Amino acid sequence: MTHSSDGTEKIPFWRDDRVWRIIIQLVVLGVVVLIGSILLGNMFRNLAQLGRQFDFGFLRNQAGFNIGETIVPYQTNDRYWWALVVGFLNTLRLILVGFVLATVIGVLAGIASFSDNWLLRKLNVFYVEIVRNVPLLLQLFFWIFVVFYSLAPQRSLNDPPTPLLGKGFINKAGLFIPWPANNAGDWLALLGVVLGAIAAFFIWRWRIKLMETAGASGKTQQWILIGLAIAGLLVLLFGMEWETPALGENNRITGGLRISLEYAAVLAGLSFYTGAFIAEIVRAGIQSVSKGQWEAARALGLHTGLAMQLVVLPQALRVIIPSLNSQYQNLAKNSTLALAIGYPDFFSTFQTTQNQTGRAVEMILILMAVYLIINLAITTLMNLLNRAVQLKER
Amino acid sequence: MTTSYPPASTSPPPIAQVGPVAWMRKNLFNSWFNSILTILLVWLLGSTVINFVRWAFSLAQWEVIPANLPLYFVGRFPASQYWRVWVLVALLAALAGQTWGILAKAAPRLFSRPVLIGLAIAALTAVIFPTPPLYRLLILGVVLLVAASAWIGWQIGSKTPGFGKWLALAWAIALPIALWLLLGGFGLRPVNINDWGGMLLTVFVSVISILLSFPLGILLALGRQSTLPVIRWLSTAYIEVVRGLPLLSILFFASVMVPLFIPGNIRLNLVIRAIIGLTLFTAAYLAETIRGGLQSIPRGQTEASRALGLSTPLTLGLIILPQALKVSIPAIVGLFISLLQDTTLLLIIGLFELLGISRAILANPQFIGRYAEVYLFIGLIFWVLCYAMSWGSRKLEQSLNTTH
Numbered sequence: 001m002t003h004s005s006d007g008t009e010k011i012p013f014w015r016d017d018r019v020w021r022i023i024i025q026l027v028v029l030g031v032v033v034l035i036g037s038i039l040l041g042n043m044f045r046n047l048a049q050l051g052r053q054f055d056f057g058f059l060r061n062q063a064g065f066n067i068g069e070t071i072v073p074y075q076t077n078d079r080y081w082w083a084l085v086v087g088f089l090n091t092l093r094l095i096l097v098g099f100v101l102a103t104v105i106g107v108l109a110g111i112a113s114f115s116d117n118w119l120l121r122k123l124n125v126f127y128v129e130i131v132r133n134v135p136l137l138l139q140l141f142f143w144i145f146v147v148f149y150s151l152a153p154q155r156s157l158n159d160p161p162t163p164l165l166g167k168g169f170i171n172k173a174g175l176f177i178p179w180p181a182n183n184a185g186d187w188l189a190l191l192g193v194v195l196g197a198i199a200a201f202f203i204w205r206w207r208i209k210l211m212e213t214a215g216a217s218g219k220t221q222q223w224i225l226i227g228l229a230i231a232g233l234l235v236l237l238f239g240m241e242w243e244t245p246a247l248g249e250n251n252r253i254t255g256g257l258r259i260s261l262e263y264a265a266v267l268a269g270l271s272f273y274t275g276a277f278i279a280e281i282v283r284a285g286i287q288s289v290s291k292g293q294w295e296a297a298r299a300l301g302l303h304t305g306l307a308m309q310l311v312v313l314p315q316a317l318r319v320i321i322p323s324l325n326s327q328y329q330n331l332a333k334n335s336t337l338a339l340a341i342g343y344p345d346f347f348s349t350f351q352t353t354q355n356q357t358g359r360a361v362e363m364i365l366i367l368m369a370v371y372l373i374i375n376l377a378i379t380t381l382m383n384l385l386n387r388a389v390q391l392k393e394r
Numbered sequence: 395m396t397t398s399y400p401p402a403s404t405s406p407p408p409i410a411q412v413g414p415v416a417w418m419r420k421n422l423f424n425s426w427f428n429s430i431l432t433i434l435l436v437w438l439l440g441s442t443v444i445n446f447v448r449w450a451f452s453l454a455q456w457e458v459i460p461a462n463l464p465l466y467f468v469g470r471f472p473a474s475q476y477w478r479v480w481v482l483v484a485l486l487a488a489l490a491g492q493t494w495g496i497l498a499k500a501a502p503r504l505f506s507r508p509v510l511i512g513l514a515i516a517a518l519t520a521v522i523f524p525t526p527p528l529y530r531l532l533i534l535g536v537v538l539l540v541a542a543s544a545w546i547g548w549q550i551g552s553k554t555p556g557f558g559k560w561l562a563l564a565w566a567i568a569l570p571i572a573l574w575l576l577l578g579g580f581g582l583r584p585v586n587i588n589d590w591g592g593m594l595l596t597v598f599v600s601v602i603s604i605l606l607s608f609p610l611g612i613l614l615a616l617g618r619q620s621t622l623p624v625i626r627w628l629s630t631a632y633i634e635v636v637r638g639l640p641l642l643s644i645l646f647f648a649s650v651m652v653p654l655f656i657p658g659n660i661r662l663n664l665v666i667r668a669i670i671g672l673t674l675f676t677a678a679y680l681a682e683t684i685r686g687g688l689q690s691i692p693r694g695q696t697e698a699s700r701a702l703g704l705s706t707p708l709t710l711g712l713i714i715l716p717q718a719l720k721v722s723i724p725a726i727v728g729l730f731i732s733l734l735q736d737t738t739l740l741l742i743i744g745l746f747e748l749l750g751i752s753r754a755i756l757a758n759p760q761f762i763g764r765y766a767e768v769y770l771f772i773g774l775i776f777w778v779l780c781y782a783m784s785w786g787s788r789k790l791e792q793s794l795n796t797t798h
Binding site: 021024025028029032039042043045046047049115116117118119120123129130132133134135136137138141142145146149150329333334335336337339340347351354360361364367368371372375376 | 421422424428431432435436439621622623624625628635638639640641642643646647650651653654655656657658731735736738739741742749765766769772773776777780781784
C-alpha cells in the first residue's frame with residue numbers, strides 16, 4: 001500500500017472497487033458485443049450468399065395462400081401484410097374468448113375445491129391433476145381428433161350432420177349453434193342489456209358500500225339486482241331474434257353461427273388447460289385469507305355467501321390477480337399451438353409467409369414485436385386491475 | 395342485537411357419526427343443493443365411466459400400442475442395439491434407487507404401505523403388459539433393482555452420513571456413460587442421433603436442456619440481481635424478451651435462424667438446434683426461479699460472510715447460491731415438468747419425440763383413426779412421469795424443510 005507524504009491513504013487503482021466495477025461492466029459489454037457482432041456478421045455473410053438483403057418491402061407482395069377462416073375479408077391475392085393482420089385478428093379472437101372461458105372455468109373449479117360436497121372436491125382434484133400433468137399439445141390433439149371428430153363421424157359433407165342438444169348441429173364443417181339474426185332490433189336489445197349490466201354494476205357497488213359503511217341489509221338493492229338479471233335474461237332469450245341452424249337440401253346447414261372445429265378445439269383445450277392453473281391460483285388466494293377473517297365475519301352475523309363476498313374475496317383478489325396476469329400471458333403464448341391443429345392464427349400465417357418468402361430475419365422481428373406487444377398489453381391491463389384491488393396503505 | 399338467544403342447551407353433545415350412511419349424509423347430502431349436485435355428478439360420472447368401459451373393451455383396438463412399442467420408447471434405434479438401452483435403464487434405475495434410499499434415510503421404514511403398493515403396481519404392470527416375455531422379465535428386474543438399491547442406499551445412508559456427495563458424483567459420471575451407450579463409438583457401433591425417437595428423445599432432450607440451461611440461468615439470475623447497471627440491464631432484457639415470446643417462436647428461431655448465425659460450412663443437427671432453443675428458453679425461466687431463491691436469503695447472510703472476509707465470488711459460491719438453489723428446488727422441478735411437456739412442441743419442427751412418433755404411427759394406413767387409443771397411451775406415460783416428479787418434489791421439499 002502506498003502512503004503519500006501527507007499521511008492520507010491512496011488506494012492503487014487495481015484495488016479500487018469502483019475501478020473494478022467499471023472494468024467488469026466494460027468486459028461483459030465487450031464480450032456481448034463481440035459475440036453479437038460475430039453472429040450478426042455470420043448472418044449477413046450467409047444472407048449475402050443466399051442473395052437476400054434486409055428489407056421489409058416483400059410485405060407488399062401478393063400472399064397467394066388461403067386462410068381457412070377469417071373475420072375480415074381476405075382473398076388469396078391480398079398482400080402479405082394483410083394476411084398477417086388477418087392472422088393476428090384470429091389470434092385476438094382466440095385469446096380474448098379464451099380469457100373469459102378460462103377465468104369462468106378456473107374460478108368455478110377453484111371455488112368447487114372448497115365445496116362441502118366430497119364428490120365435487122374429488123372431481124376437481126382429478127381435473128386439475130390430469131390437466132396439469134399432460135402436455136397441452138396432446139390435449140389439443142385429443143380435443144380435435146377424439147372429441148370433436150368423433151362427434152362428427154360422417155364421411156362426407158352430404159351425410160346428415162349430428163344434432164347437438166336439439167338446437168344445433170355438428171359436422172366436419174364445424175359446430176352450428178343458434179345466434180342472433182343480426183337485425184337492427186337485436187343491436188338495440190344488446191345495447192339495453194349492456195346498459196343494464198353497467199347499471200347493475202353501480203347498484204352492486206352502492207349495495208356493498210351501504211352494507212360496509214351503514215350496516216344496511218342491502219335487501220332492496222338485492223331485489224333490484226335480481227330484477228335486472230331476470231329482465232336481461234328475458235331480453236336475451238326472447239327480445240332478440242335467435243336464429244337456429246336448420247337443415248336445408250343436400251344436408252346443407254343454413255342460419256346460426258358456424259364455429260370451425262379447429263377453433264372450438266383450440267378454444268376448449270386452452271380454456272380447460274389455463275382454467276386448471278387458474279383454479280389453483282383461486283384456491284391458493286382464498287386459502288391465503290386467514291381463518292380469523294372468516295370467523296370475524298361470521299361473528300358479525302354474515303352468512304357464508306356474504307362473508308365470502310364482502311370479506312374474503314376482496315382480500316383473496318390481492319393474491320389472485322398478480323398470478324392471473326402470468327396465466328393470461330401463458331394463454332396468449334400457448335395460443336400459437338393452434339398451428340398444430342390447423343387453426344389459422346397469427347403464428348400459422350407467419351410461418352406460411354416465412355416459408356414462402358424465406359425472409360427469416362425480418363419475420364422473426366415482426367413476430368417478436370407482435371407477441372411482446374400482446375404481453376405488454378395484458379400486463380398493463382392487469383396492473384391497472386391490480387391497483388384497484390391493492391391494499392391501500394398510507 | 396335484537397336476536398334472542400336460545401336457552402342454554404342441556405342436551406348431550408351430538409354423537410360422533412360413523413359408518414358409510416352417516417358419512418354420506420355429512421359429505422354428499424348435507425343440503426338440498428348438495429343432494430341435487432351429488433345426484434347430477436353421479437349420473438354424469440356413471441354414464442361417462444360406463445361409456446368409456448364399453449368403448450375400451452369392445453370398440454377400441456389396442457393392438458396399435460404393442461405393435462409399435464419400440465417406436466414409442468426408442469424410435470428407430472437399431473433393434474440389434476436395444477441391449478444398450480436396457481443397460482442404461484438398469485444403470486439409471488440403480489442410481490435412482492440409491493438416491494431415493496439416501497433421501498429417505500431419516501424415514502423409520504423405507505417400504506411403507508403406499509410405497510409397497512406402488513412397487514406392486516409397477517411389478518404387476520410389467521407382468522401384464524403385452525410385450526415379449528423377455529421384456530416382461532427385464533421390466534420386472536428393473537423394478538426389483540430399484541427396490542434393492544433403494545434398500546442398500548437406505549442402509550448406507552443411515553450409517554455413513556457423507557455418502558450423498560459420492561452419489562452426486564456418480565450421477566455426473568452416469569451422463570457421459572449414457573451418451574456413450576446411446577451414441578456409440580469407442581468400441582460400440584455408432585447410432586445416428588436422427589434415429590432416436592419416442593421417449594428416448596423426449597427424456598434426452600429435456601435432461602440435456604435443463605443441465606445446459608443451469609449455468610446460464612444462474613449467471614442470468616445473478617446478473618439481474620447485480621449492482622452493476624450494464625450487467626443488470628442486459629440480463630433483464632434477455633429474461634424479459636425470452637419470457638415474453640411463445641416457445642414455438644423460440645423453436646422456430648432455433649431451427650431457422652441458428653443456421654444463419656453460424657458459419658455457412660457448419661451444419662447443425664436438428665436435435666442439437668432444438669436443444670439450443672430449449673436451453674435458451676429454459677435459462678430465462680430458470681433465472682427467474684433462482685432469483686426468487688436468491689431473494690429469499692436474508693441480507694444478514696451476505697453481511698456475515700463479508701464480515702468473515704470472504705470476497706464477492708466466494709460469498710456467492712459458498713454462502714448464497716447453495717442456500718438459494720436449495721430453496722428453489724421445488725420450483726426447478728416444476729420447471730423440469732413443464733420442459734418435459736414442452737418437448738412435445740418439437741414435433742412441429744419435425745422431430746419424432748413421443749407425440750411426434752404417435753403422429754407418425756397414426757399416419758400408417760394400418761392404424762388410421764386410432765387416435766383415442768394412441769393419445770390415451772401417450773397421455774398416461776406423460777401423466778405418470780410428471781405426476782411422479784411433482785410427488786417426488788413434494789417429498790423432497792418436506793425432507794429438506796429446514797426452517798430458519
